[in-house]
Amino acid sequence: MSENKQKLIEFCKAKGAKIQGTEHLIEYYQKALGWSEPQAVEYAIKLFEDGTIDSIMVISKEGGNDDDTN
Secondary structure, three states, X not given: OOHHXXXXXXXXXXXXXXXXXXXXXXXXXXXXXXXXXXXXXXXXXXXXXXXXXXXXXXXXXHHOOOOOOO
C-alpha cells in the first residue's frame, strides 16, 4: 500500500469518514476525470487537509438521507 493511501485511511479514521466512501470518490476521479490512482488519492487527501470533507460530513449529517447510507 502506498504511503499516501495509508495517509488517506488514517484521515478517514481520524475524521470518522467511511473508507468505502473515499474509495468511491477515488474511483470517480479515475473514471470520470481520467486521473491515475495516485493523483486521485493525493487530491482526496487535500480535501481532508483543506476542510472540505469536514464540511461535507456536516451537511450529510444535518440534511442527509433518512436511511443509513450516509
